[in-house]
Amino acid sequence: MTAKTLRISARVFLHFGKRNANRVVHYGRPALERNPPVRHYYETAKPAQDSSVSVRTVDLRSDTVTKPGTAMRQAMAIAEVGDDVFGEDPTVNELQRRAADIFGMEAALFVPSGTMSNLIAVMVHCRERGDEIIVGDLSHLHMYEQGGSAQLAGVHSTMVTNLPDGTFDLGQLEAKIRHGYPDAHFPRSRLVCVENTHNIQGGRVLPLSFLQELRSVAERYNLAVHMDGARVMNAAVALGVSPSVILRHCDTVSVCLSKGLGAPVGTMLGGPQDFIQRALRARKALGGGLRQSGILAAAGLVALTGMVDRLEEDHRHAKIFAQALLDCDPPLYHVDMASVETNIVRFYLRDPLLTPGEFCERLATVAEGEARALGRGTRVLMFPHVGGSVRAVWHLGVTEEDTRSAILKLRFVAQQRAKERHAAAEA
Secondary structure: OOHHHHHHHHHHHHHHHHHHOOOOOEOOEOOOOOOOOOOOHHHOOOOOOOOOOOEEEEEOOOHHHOOOOHHHHHHHHOOOOOOHHHOOOHHHHHHHHHHHHHHOOOEEEEEOOHHHHHHHHHHHHOOOOOEEEEEEOOOHHHHOOOOHHHHOOOOEEEEEOEOOOOOEOHHHHHHHOOOOOOOOOOOEEEEEEEEOOEOOOOOEOOOHHHHHHHHHHHHHOOOEEEEEOOOHHHHHHHHOOOHHHHHOOOOEEEEEOOOOOOOOOOEEEEEOHHHHHHHHHHHHHOOOOOOOOHHHHHHHHHHHHHOOOOHHHHHHHHHHHHHHHHHOOOOOEEOOHHHOOOOEEEEEEOOOOOOHHHHHHHHOOOOOOHHHHHOOEEEEEOEEOHHHOEEEEOOOOOOHHHHHHHHHHHHHHHHHHHHHHHHHHHO
């Protein structure tokens, strides 16, 4: 592919972002928060840049862009392997044992992806076609996993309204539970799913009190609780507790290894022994039975045992960045500091004429005079997000210096935008 083709592709994708990202209706408040637009950031291309200019790139698109470091790569290179479908890969077995111990659960299963892990959980908890799960309307499982529960498992979903902190009203949950089984007209409620931390709501940590109350309601109606805990390690670090303290309120959990923990691939599914035995069969049916997967499991071991404590750095950098947005002069950004609990920052633009898509394009491009003003050019990669917001995510690939560079770039963009508006007003 030529450089010219890349530049054209980037313009096409960024035009898509500008056209579709919702604007902020008024200062600091998202437009139509309950009906977020389709998330399009998976299709956002990196704009081409003149290679002759010295440029720093700060990638805040997602914590999925992390790359394994030297220690992790060495562990992968020397990993002892076997056939995991036969249960003979010692590194996979060790990872599963360690994960179960960390989660405070009887057993765990290594799965290729978080989407597959959540789907397996639904399949095992809901054993009959026509069973029903109750999920948050802004949950990843509902929004971004292609409706796999219905498409592949034959399981119906009903929604409860996610609140800004990622929780939902337990009274509304009770109202959604079906009581007519075995009446032929109704599905049967079997499972409640929660997400912790909550992605769309900006990395919010579910309060332990909420999880405890949820578990009481679920037990009252004989429902299981599954946690999409892709970032539950971030939640544990934020709360200052072990993961098992959070997960004692759940029957099963899905924990991603390839986000902030830095592994190249993989998710751990934890739960009771009989659940994991059935999950093993479902994994095979979905094509997730790998052979000498100890090479990947070795990365997972490094992730689980050596990468959790450093998540605090990501949280600290995210808070520093969010505070800098609030302090920016001229004021272009609005962010609720109380919502910045982990490694995700969602913020809004005070300028109603600047769309999130246009803003992200400016961040990803080195403007004329920028290197002279800042000492070097900086490309900051972010995504337009739901409700007219912009999302930035910290991870092990973003240093404190990167964070400072990103802050300088956002100040520069705010200053340039203020000059443009002043010039327009004078014209």
